[in-house]
Amino acid sequence: MDVRQLFGTNVRRLRLEKGLSQEEFGFVAGIDRTYVSGVERGLRNPTIVLAEKFAQGLGVEVDELLRRPAKGA
Amino acid sequence: MDVRQLFGTNVRRLRLEKGLSQEEFGFVAGIDRTYVSGVERGLRNPTIVLAEKFAQGLGVEVDELLRRPAKGA
DNA sequence: CTGTGACTTGAAGTCCGTC
């Protein structure tokens, strides 16, 4: 699994859990909505600084967004 | 603590634990020695794809490099 | 062996709009 895909999947999951649209999330996180879209689809390769911006907007730690889903869960 | 500093500190710690010089690590990870230097000092803002390259070279998961040191340890 | 400044090229990141 590609890191970008992994990152995007985690972002989407957490964003949905918070019941936010891409636009709303982009607004609170201070990130362009088209960029959010690209990231969630694994098309973008964000920097670690941007990654933290995503994390803060989602209320989680950065490393959580790069964590591989636990198999046994 | 800035993410870049955090990332760099983790990289340096892990690299030292493996007893590698920046040059040696750069070689195994396929990253320029000066780039490694810049990252370890928190001057660079690597992308998540680069971050994974660092992780692979160090034999750890990506999220580990962005993990904040546990206070109670 | 490492730090550092400088440099070119490519991609990150933003903004516009459309479907």
Next chain:
DNA sequence: AGACGGACTTCAAGTCACA
């Protein structure tokens, strides 16, 4: 609400010489 396109500016990627 979200996918997707183009054009644009900024900055990261990657490498060098030198301390």
